[in-house]
Amino acid sequence: MSLPAADEQILQQIFAGNRRALSRLITRVENGGAALVPLLSSLYTRTGKAYRIGITGPPGAGKSTLTNKLAKSFRAENLTVAIIAVDPTSPFTGGALLGDRVRMSDIMLDGGIFIRSMATRGNLGGLSEKASEVAGVLDAAGFDVVIFETVGVGQSELDIVSAADTTLVVLVPESGDAIQAMKAGLMEIADVFVMNKSDHAESDKAVHALLTSIGFRDHNETTWLPNVVKAVGTTGAGIREIRAEIEKHKAHLESRGLLVVKRLERERRFVKAAIEEKWRTAFWSGEREAELTKLLSEKLSPYEISERLTQNGF
Amino acid sequence: MSLPAADEQILQQIFAGNRRALSRLITRVENGGAALVPLLSSLYTRTGKAYRIGITGPPGAGKSTLTNKLAKSFRAENLTVAIIAVDPTSPFTGGALLGDRVRMSDIMLDGGIFIRSMATRGNLGGLSEKASEVAGVLDAAGFDVVIFETVGVGQSELDIVSAADTTLVVLVPESGDAIQAMKAGLMEIADVFVMNKSDHAESDKAVHALLTSIGFRDHNETTWLPNVVKAVGTTGAGIREIRAEIEKHKAHLESRGLLVVKRLERERRFVKAAIEEKWRTAFWSGEREAELTKLLSEKLSPYEISERLTQNGF
Numbered sequence: 001m002s003l004p005a006a007d008e009q010i011l012q013q014i015f016a017g018n019r020r021a022l023s024r025l026i027t028r029v030e031n032g033g034a035a036l037v038p039l040l041s042s043l044y045t046r047t048g049k050a051y052r053i054g055i056t057g058p059p060g061a062g063k064s065t066l067t068n069k070l071a072k073s074f075r076a077e078n079l080t081v082a083i084i085a086v087d088p089t090s091p092f093t094g095g096a097l098l099g100d101r102v103r104m105s106d107i108m109l110d111g112g113i114f115i116r117s118m119a120t121r122g123n124l125g126g127l128s129e130k131a132s133e134v135a136g137v138l139d140a141a142g143f144d145v146v147i148f149e150t151v152g153v154g155q156s157e158l159d160i161v162s163a164a165d166t167t168l169v170v171l172v173p174e175s176g177d178a179i180q181a182m183k184a185g186l187m188e189i190a191d192v193f194v195m196n197k198s199d200h201a202e203s204d205k206a207v208h209a210l211l212t213s214i215g216f217r218d219h220n221e222t223t224w225l226p227n228v229v230k231a232v233g234t235t236g237a238g239i240r241e242i243r244a245e246i247e248k249h250k251a252h253l254e255s256r257g258l259l260v261v262k263r264l265e266r267e268r269r270f271v272k273a274a275i276e277e278k279w280r281t282a283f284w285s286g287e288r289e290a291e292l293t294k295l296l297s298e299k300l301s302p303y304e305i306s307e308r309l310t311q312n313g314f
Numbered sequence: 315m316s317l318p319a320a321d322e323q324i325l326q327q328i329f330a331g332n333r334r335a336l337s338r339l340i341t342r343v344e345n346g347g348a349a350l351v352p353l354l355s356s357l358y359t360r361t362g363k364a365y366r367i368g369i370t371g372p373p374g375a376g377k378s379t380l381t382n383k384l385a386k387s388f389r390a391e392n393l394t395v396a397i398i399a400v401d402p403t404s405p406f407t408g409g410a411l412l413g414d415r416v417r418m419s420d421i422m423l424d425g426g427i428f429i430r431s432m433a434t435r436g437n438l439g440g441l442s443e444k445a446s447e448v449a450g451v452l453d454a455a456g457f458d459v460v461i462f463e464t465v466g467v468g469q470s471e472l473d474i475v476s477a478a479d480t481t482l483v484v485l486v487p488e489s490g491d492a493i494q495a496m497k498a499g500l501m502e503i504a505d506v507f508v509m510n511k512s513d514h515a516e517s518d519k520a521v522h523a524l525l526t527s528i529g530f531r532d533h534n535e536t537t538w539l540p541n542v543v544k545a546v547g548t549t550g551a552g553i554r555e556i557r558a559e560i561e562k563h564k565a566h567l568e569s570r571g572l573l574v575v576k577r578l579e580r581e582r583r584f585v586k587a588a589i590e591e592k593w594r595t596a597f598w599s600g601e602r603e604a605e606l607t608k609l610l611s612e613k614l615s616p617y618e619i620s621e622r623l624t625q626n627g628f
Contacts, residue, residue, distance in 0.1 A: 037617045044615035264610050271606060272598070274620040279593060279628045284586070292585060296578050301358035303351045306588040314593045314628050 007039040014141050019114065022141055026116055029133050032126075040133065043140040048263070050082075050139035053246065054161025056152040056186060057170030062196040065233035066170060066242075067149045068107050073239050074145050075112050082114040082138040084131055086150040086160055114143065128159035129273045132266065152186040162189040163266045165259060166249045168242065169226075170194045173206035187213075190226045192245040194238070198230035224252050283314060321353040328455050333428065336455055340430055343447050346440075354447065357454040362577070364396075364453035367560065368475025370466040370500060371484030376510040379547035380484060380556075381463045382421050387553050389426050393458040396428040398445055400464040400474055428457065442473035443587045446580065466500045476503040477580045479573060480563045482556065483540075484508045487520035501527075504540045506559040508552070512544035538566050597628060 003011070013021035028036055055070075057063050064085075071081045107113050116138075118131060135146045148164055150157040161167050169190035193214075195207050207228050219225055227245055231238025253259040288309065295305045317325070327335035342350055369384075371377050378399075385395045421427050430452075432445060449460045462478055464471040475481050483504035507528075509521050521542050533539055541559055545552025567573040602623065609619045 037621075041615040041617045044617070267610055267616050268606060271610070271616045271619050271623070274616060275597075275624055275628075276590070276594070278620065278624060279597070280590070282628060283589075283593070292582060296581055296585070301355040302581050302585045302588060303355045303358070305585050306592065307351075309585070310589055310592060314589075314596060 003038055003042055007042070010039065011042065014137075017142075022114070022137070023116070026134050026137060029137060030118065030130055032130075040136070043137055046140035047136050048139070050135070050143050050146045051166075051250065052135060052139075052146045052148070052164040054148045054150075054164030054167040054189075055170060056150050056157065056161045056167070056189075057194075057196075058172075058186075059151050061170040061172050062233040063149055063151070063170050066168075066194065066196060066231065066239075067147055069233060069236045069239050070242065071107055071113055071145075071147065073243055075110060078112075079144040080112045080114075080142065081145045081147060082135075082141075082143040083116065083147045083149060084134055084138070085115065085117045086119075086127065086131060086148065086157060114138065126273070126277065127156045128163065129270060129277075131160045132163055132270055158186070158189060163269070165253065165262065166191045166246050168192045168194055168246075170196050171206070171210070172197045173200045173202040191224065191249045192242065193226050193228040194242060195228055195230050196233050198238070199232050203230060222256070224249065279314065317352055317356055321356070324353065325356065328451075331456075336428070336451070337430070340448050340451060343451060344432065344444055346444075354450070357451055360454035361450050362453070364449070364457050364460045365480075365564065366449060366453075366460045366462070366478040368462045368464075368478030368481040368503075369484060370464050370471065370475045370481070370503075371508075371510075372486075372500075373465050375484040375486050376547040377463055377465070377484050380482075380508065380510060380545065380553075381461055383547060383550045383553050384556065385421055385427055385459075385461065387557055388459050389424060392426075394426045394428075394456065395459045395461060396449075396452040396455075396457040397430070397461045397463060398448055398452070399429065399431045400433075400441065400445060400462065400471060428452065440587070440591065441470045442477065443584060443591075445474045446477055446584055472500070472503055477583070479567065479576065480505045480560050482506045482508055482560075484510050485520070485524070486511045487514045487516040505538065505563045506556065507540050507542040508556060509542055509544050510547050512552070513546050517544060536570070538563065593628065 010021055010025060014025065025039075029040070053070075055063050055067055067083060067085075071083060074081045107115070116134065118127070118134065131148060135148070138146050148161050150160050152158060152161075152169070167189050169186050169192070171186075171193060173195060193210060195203060195210070197203075198207070207230060210228050214225055214228075217223075217225065227248075229238055229241045229245055231242060250259070253262065292305065292309065295308060300308075324335055324339060328339065339353075343354070367384075369377050369381055381397060381399075385397060388395045421429070430448065432441070432448065445462060449462070452460050462475050464474050466472060466475075466483065481503050483500050483506070485500075485507060487509060507524060509517060509524070511517075512521070521544060524542050528539055528542075531537075531539065541562075543552055543555045543559055545556060564573070567576065606619065606623065609622060614622075
């Protein structure tokens with residue numbers, strides 16, 4: 001499939017490391033539209049090299065500081081890093097307005113790190129698909145590592161990080177019960193737990209409790225059971241151990257062919273969401289919307305309306 | 315449409331106030347299935363009398379205590395109340411395990427109050443549709459007021475409460491910036507704000523700040539701008555004022571024909587979700603899933619796969 005010259009030029013710019021061209025393309029991806037399909041299809045053939053890491057946890061767990069330190073540790077090995085931040089509490093996305101959070105300006109000045117924030121409001125339905133497409137673009141653009149950072153409060157945020165190759169869940173020992181409650185969905189998606197701010201007195205107790213609860217899970221010798229790594233984001237303590245756990249998880253996936261399976265599952269979900277979106281647009285024509293309005297005004301039950309609107313198929 | 319005798323019997327039991335029959339039907343609604351359609355269609359003709367109130371806010375804002383007190387205030391006027399709790403931090407749904415939360419046993423013993431909890435995990439996608447269906451059943455069963463209580467952390471929880479006739483957003487003055495961040499989605503759906511725990515010293519400042527930010531919204535003389543009511547859930551202070559604001563909002567909706575519009579919109583969304591679910595089941599046959607698997611294994615881009623799978627329509 002040959003591309004329009006304008007698209008071909010964009011590809012060349014992106015492969016040459018032009019960050020403005022990359023940013024512009026990502027904005028187009030966020031806005032969506034069929035015109036992008038040939039370009040994205042072409043980029044797709046270049047994906048599969050980046051390792052995708054999801055980082056999530058409750059607000060205030062120190063995810064951004066850890067992301068920062070982790071990015072630097074990859075940079076120390078000359079690996080390039082792209083960060084996709086979908087987190088209203090993150091300084092990447094403007095959360096810095098909210099308080100005295102760590103400044104990211106040091107890593108923002110590093111040419112081997114690319115940071116992109118994505119909005120959580122307005123397009124929530126398709127947010128995880130958009131994030132996945134953006135990750136694909138960054139992968140094709142040659143980044144070695146793509147990190148998703150989101151706050152673990154909603155299903156769509158969890159969908160984003162759990163689509164990564166390895167998902168880190170960041171917790172803190174002092175979390176109150178409100179935070180505990182929000183963790184429910186977080187516990188299931190973790191490949192690695194990070195107990196951050198572990199210079200805190202309660203830290204060992206919290207780690208122990210977490211390890212105990214993980215040990216209760218059904219498992220056999222081939223199951224991956226998440227380990228718990230103690231860290232102090234502000235000092236960088238534990239970053240080496242986190243990296244080691246990520247490597248261990250990656251090796252686990254690769255040795256069993258599970259990385260391929262996981263990525264195919266991710267694409268399967270992506271295709272399904274894309275088809276669903278196409279169907280929605282095709283089905284809900286102006287005419288059908290009008291018919292729905294009419295049937296609603298006739299006080300038919302939603303069940304009958306749904307029967308009538310689909311009696312001739314979808 | 316005549317109903318099977320068994321269904322007819324269930325209806326008679328429910329209209330006679332049989333709470334066990336009601337609970338069993340709600341469980342069937344939660345489990346879903348086409349067999350329920352005639353029964354639900356029949357119930358639908360009896361809906362429209364209950365006033366639906368949504369109560370949401372960040373964890374720890376005291377939503378359950380307020381819900382409890384509000385339910386009692388309706389009971390004092392001999393109105394019956396059904397509470398649908400979709401909130402992992404609520405004592406209704408087992409949140410009491412998490413700490414020293416208020417006990418609900420006093421209202422649980424009141425025959426004019428029916429409490430039902432719904433799970434947030436597992437079926438998140440369809441949760442707001444299920445909650446809406448359950449509300450319809452409770453409405454048809456004759457409850458005067460249906461209250462949805464959810465924690466305001468995810469899109470699907472917000473969808474549930476914002477489908478109510480009047481939505482209360484409960485905040486507390488001392489909320490930290492993590493909580494502030496989560497409020498983003500909450501601010502837009504509020505018809506009434508409740509500043510709970512307002513015996514706190516910071517309370518007036520917080521109310522003032524909130525009122526100021528509301529005042530900045532685009533509005534004209536017909537726009538409903540949410541008011542902020544100070545309350546102390548534990549003592550019941552402010553409950554009368556909350557009731558008054560709910561009445562004011564209801565009168566606002568009714569006088570402009572907006573209540574009808576709002577309810578039609580709710581049904582429209584419901585019908586759309588139901589049709590989407592039907593389409594999904596119909597489209598993703600085993601054969602098509604297999605085709606998807608095959609195309610994925612051929613390393614085609616998701617865009618091409620989505621084109622191929624839909625080239626003969628949906």
